[in-house]
Amino acid sequence: MRALVIDSFGGPEVLRIAEVPRPEPGPGRVLIRVEAATVHPVDLATRSGVLAEAGLMAGHGRTGLGWDVAGVVESTGPEVTGLRPGDRVIGMNDRLDVELGTQAEYVALDAHAVAPAPATTDAVAAATLPLAGLTALQALDALALPAGRTLLVTGAAGAVGGYAVQLAAARGLRIVATARPGDEALVRRLGAQHFVPADAPRLGEAVRALVPGGVAAALDGAVLGPAALDAVRSGGAFAALVAGGAPYPLRGIRVLPVWVRADAAGLARLAALTDAGTLTPRVERTLPLAEAAEAHRALEKGGRRGRLVLVP
Template sequence: MRAVSYAQFGGPEVLQVIDVPVPEPGPGQVRVRVAASVVHPVDLMLRSGRFPAPLPTGLPYTPGWDVAGSIDAVGPSVQEFGIGDEVVGFSHWLRTTVGTHAEYVVLDATGLTSAPTGVPATESATLPTNGLAAAQAIDLLALPAGSTVLVTGAAGQVGGFVLALARVAGLHATGLAGADDREFVESLGATFLSRADDPTGTFDAVIDLAVIGPTLLDLVRDGGGYVAASPPLRPEPVRGIRTLALEVLPDGSRLGELVKLVTSGDLPLRVADVYPFADAAAAHDRLARGGVRGGVVIVP
């Protein structure tokens, strides 16, 4: 099968399309014929050799987390899926280095769920990793309906999902984003706050996806909540504020709930660009240039 791969760290030019063996599913696993995947900022960091932690295996790597596709083979003990089922899910790349920018990928069945009906794979692929990250942020805070939450990076992929899920949960969200993103933020029922201005106000919680940092704790009420974009960024708690951090994990059940929200129209999906495997370097370059609104999608 063909897969995007790199055997050395560097710029987008190190990405190549190579032939590798088709993987076989083991107990509890399925093989997915990949229809679409997505490039994430962490993929760029990993490819450049700038990731600050050791990885479970060495080079070469096939990048890619999200997957939308169809079940191609089923391992022992899998009962929830059959051959031909359309699914979405993601690979926890940092734990396994199993990449989804390949024609086939083997994943645990428990991390997958049925794909949203009638939605193109290029759109469905934008949901798993970022959607689950947004859901986890909301779940970590466990705020009652009517609570207020400030979301930084509100127009990004995770941020947009957070705003949508906040509305579903009955929360009053304020989205910090660029001036051009006002319409998008307000379309999700959130109050717009320009990132050109110093954020003000008092909130029950903050979800800091733009990595502004601990200064945002000044905007959180005593005993409120703060979610950092990753564990190393979690600040020490002050004034009884619970400080938490995102560390998204595969969860087929929770992902299934998100798929229902996509189907109902409560969780919009956004695609910025679609690239074939052969143009993986261009996809990485597009994301690196910034200002992307929607997923940068990779297709075989």
Template sequence: MKAVVVNGFGGPENVEIAEVAVPGPEAGQVRIRVRAAGVNPVDGAVRAGVFGGAGQRLGLGWDVAGEIDATGADVTGWNWGDRVVGLHYGTVKPLGTHAEYVVLDASAVAAAPASVDTAAAAALPLSGLTAARSVGLLGLAPGASVLITGAAGVVGGLAVQLAAQAGLVVTALAGEEDEALVRSLGAAAFVPRGQAPAEPVDGVLDAAVLGEAALAFVRDGGAYVGLIPGHAPAAERGIRVQEQEVAPDGELLARLVSLVDAGTLTLRVSETFPLTDAAKAHDRLDAPGVRGRIVLTA
């Protein structure tokens, strides 16, 4: 089968299409015929060598939407042809979801949303799980105020929606050109990038990884949630500082799918590329102004 890999670190020119063996599911696993797979910033970071793995062939891709192709022993509830979405966790791995087939633990899979196409479904797992876990870590009660940085991005935009649905009063921090977008997602207030909110907020969800600059927006004793492990600022003023680390979670993913099908969670796709044009997709990933997930189709 064809799979997207890197054998050396650098820019999009390092993205290759390799011929590799079709993987087989082991006990508790399912094999998925990949129809679409999101291209996330973490894929660019793997390609650039941020997570190491020098001298190894590294597979790219975390998101997948497709159909069950085979099941391993002890798998129940899934049958051949079932449409699913799932998350393939791991920064240093020989194969990812940017391939024609991928094997996942059955617990990492959920039925695909019925209301959107396969490309949109592939934009959900990594970004949706990240946003949902981050909103949960804030630990704020309905009516509390939260500022979400990077609110026009894929994760930030999903977090705006989920936080608003949880009853939080959302202020979105984004570029001036994105005010209408973030308000349409549920933001009650808007702060242009580079400016500060009029008054401190109960919590910050720092999707833009601003660190100390975002922590300064939080009231004493409030909450700060960072999205990238190891990048959160030091706690101060009694602020509860936490970092989310995404993990495969079929149950949470299924709840997010139900929100998509209910029309209360909007998925955004920027562009699609065939699997064989993965290098072009990485060129676009590195370009500014992407609004929505880039998706590979196989």
């Protein structure tokens, strides 16, 4: 089968399609025939060597790329219950040091990382849910804000930020969103009550003008760090989503590093919310696996308001 891999770190030119044996599902694992796999910034950071430099992965030998997957169960290993061949599923690989990721024709994942796909979307749209959706969901669960509280979401038009706004709105939270000026209409449609342009010179002051005293919490999708922390009231909470992006816990603010993890129950919640119309996956473009380098170059340019999805 074909799989996207790297043998060394560098630019998009180090990506290559390898012919490798199809994996077999061991105990507790599920073999998925991949229909779609989203490209995320973590793929760029893996390919470039940034994650290895940060000590988050060993970075030796062949490394497979891809976290998200939507596809069809091909077979299951012993001790797997609740999933059968032919089931349409979504899943997430949350390990960095793997020889094969989800950007391949087949991938084997632990059963606890796989859940039934939404019934109302195709595989391409469903593939955008796992990594971004679980990151937003787990961050909101960690913040644990009751309905009616105010939440700042930075990068609200992005992959994680967009899902965070919709999930927070469904919980009855009042949302202050930051994004590029041209994205105001989008983030308001997603559920934000207030909007602050991302280029505002003093984010804390701008937010506090809308919410006296500051918001109860922030979900920092744009990795603004101290600038976003300044918008949070004393004793509030702050969800940091990127390694190294957590600010100091000034003024008694709880700073919560969120390290996304695979979770079948969480994926099932995301699928149900998608079927209910609460979450709206956004796809900008699909590309064949062989054009992964083009997807990496496009993502590096920034400004994406829909996901780039590889179709094997």
